[in-house]
Amino acid sequence: xxxxxxxxxxxxxxxxxxxxxxxxxxxxxxxxxxxxxxxxxxxxxxxxxxxxxxxxxxxxxxxxxxxxxxxxxxxxxxxxxxxxxxxxxxxxxxxxxxxxxxxxxxxxxxxxxxxxxxxxxxxxxxxxxxxxxxxxxxxxxxxxxxxxxxxxxxxxxxxxxxxxxxxxxxxxxxxxxxxxxxxxxxxxxxxxxxxxxxxxxxxxxxxxxxxxxxxxx
Amino acid sequence: xxxxxxxxxxxxxxxxxxxxxxxxxxxxxxxxxxxxxxxxxxxxxxxxxxxxxxxxxxxxxxxxxxxxxxxxxxxxxxxxxxxxxxxxxxxxxxxxxxxxxxx
Numbered sequence: 142x143x144x145x146x147x148x149x150x151x152x153x154x155x156x157x158x159x160x161x162x163x164x165x166x167x168x169x170x171x172x173x174x175x176x177x178x179x180x181x182x183x184x185x186x187x188x189x190x191x192x193x194x195x196x197x198x199x200x201x202x203x204x205x206x207x208x209x210x211x212x213x214x215x216x217x218x219x220x221x222x223x224x225x226x227x228x229x230x231x232x233x234x235x236x237x238x239x240x241x242x243x244x245x246x247x248x249x250x251x252x253x254x255x256x257x258x259x260x261x262x263x264x265x266x267x268x269x270x271x272x273x274x275x276x277x278x279x280x281x282x283x284x285x286x287x288x289x290x291x292x293x294x295x296x297x298x299x300x301x302x303x304x305x306x307x308x309x310x311x312x313x314x315x316x317x318x319x320x321x322x323x324x325x326x327x328x329x330x331x332x333x334x335x336x337x338x339x340x341x342x343x344x345x346x347x348x349x350x351x352x353x354x355x356x357x358x
Numbered sequence: 359x360x361x362x363x364x365x366x367x368x369x370x371x372x373x374x375x376x377x378x379x380x381x382x383x384x385x386x387x388x389x390x391x392x393x394x395x396x397x398x399x400x401x402x403x404x405x406x407x408x409x410x411x412x413x414x415x416x417x418x419x420x421x422x423x424x425x426x427x428x429x430x431x432x433x434x435x436x437x438x439x440x441x442x443x444x445x446x447x448x449x450x451x452x453x454x455x456x457x458x459x460x461x
Contacts, residue, residue, distance in 0.1 A: 191396060198392050202385060203378055210377035219377065220388055228395035292374050299372070314365075314372035342365050353364055 179243055186234055197243050198227055204244075204316070205251045208326075211311040212255035214300075222258065226251035245325055248318075252326040259304065291352065298348040302341050309334055310341040 178196060185193035205226055210219035230237075230247050237246060299310050305327075312318045312326065320338070324331040346353075359367075379385075450457045 194396065195389070195393075198389055202388060202392075206379075206388070207377040216377075216379070220384070220391075223388060224391045224395055227392045231396045289374070291371055295368065295372050296375050299375075311375075314369045315375045317369065317373060342361060345368060346361065346364055349368065353359060353367060 175242070180240065183234070183237065183243060184239065186231070187237075187239075191231075194227075194231055197230075197247075201244060201247050202227075205247055208248060208312070208316060209251050209255045211315060212252065212308055213258050218258060219255075222251055222254050226254055229254075245322060248322075249326045249328075252312075253328070256308075256327070294349060294352060298345050299341075301348065302344060305329075306337045306341040306344070309337040310345070313338055 179200065182193040182196040186197070202223060206219050206223045209222040209226075210216065213219055213222065226247060230243075230250055237243070295314075299307055299314065302310055308327065309323055309329075312323045313320075318326070320331050320334050323329075324334045327334070329337075447458050
């Protein structure tokens with residue numbers, strides 16, 4: 142196993158991965174479809190070829206980080222969570238059903254880890270005091286879009302929602318996941334997800350009324 | 359504007375709030391960290407945890423089965439004891455008078 146890991150396993154990742162990011166930045170936003178390369182990579186990883194895991198990492202890394210960041214609102218934590226999620230997925234890949242898409246599985250892992258971080262923050266009051274006001278933190282500046290007034294207003298409105306509404310709304314609005322996908326990731330029922338979204342929608346409409354009322358619809 | 363239309367437009371606009379650092383170094387570093395993470399050999403606590411979980415689950419299942427069996431046997435035994443007492447009338451004789459506990 143170690144020979145595989147230390148040998149050809151990781152060498153070609155850097156340039157290829159960088160190229161892949163560019164190509165896949167849009168691809169990995171679409172709902173997961175059957176990807177023969179992905180299935181081959183999973184089968185190879187299961188049979189001990191750790192190098193094939195690079196394909197899965199490069200395909201899903203950006204979205205995994207974005208999901209984590211949306212929940213914890215901290216760049217360093219998001220990176221740590223993404224790393225932990227990928228390592229955990231690798232270590233338990235034997236349990237992963239062949240033929241299933243890898244995306245929902247890694248998204249569920251990272252969402253659970255990020256929700257654990259939030260619970261941990263709530264448990265420790267001093268951390269909550271610093272982390273419950275993300276707008277005041279430098280991490281928010283990581284979002285290039287906040288320089289745009291519209292995006293900034295939307296971000297602030299989503300952030301003002303109660304916790305689970307905020308998380309569900311962000312996964313739906315920002316990450317473009319569907320109800321069933323969000324239910325799978327957050328381990329809530331689809332009905333609960335719809336309920337959170339419905340409440341969030343009412344509040345967001347109220348808070349962002351001036352942005353959209355001028356439309357022709 | 360309907361609620362649905364509002365949410366649709368909001369969803370289009372909110373997509374730009376995705377967190378995607380433009381610095382390629384961030385992604386290179388993360389990929390390297392993941393490779394490092396999966397290369398790291400499993401340490402003793404992790405190995406024990408992997409063994410412990412299924413073993414603990416098996417013991418838990420056995421303990422639950424044993425508890426159910428014991429409570430079932432006890433219930434059956436106590437029912438048998440009551441039936442046994444009822445079918446064998448107990449008689450006590452005091453000063454020549456005989457008292458029966460069944461009636």
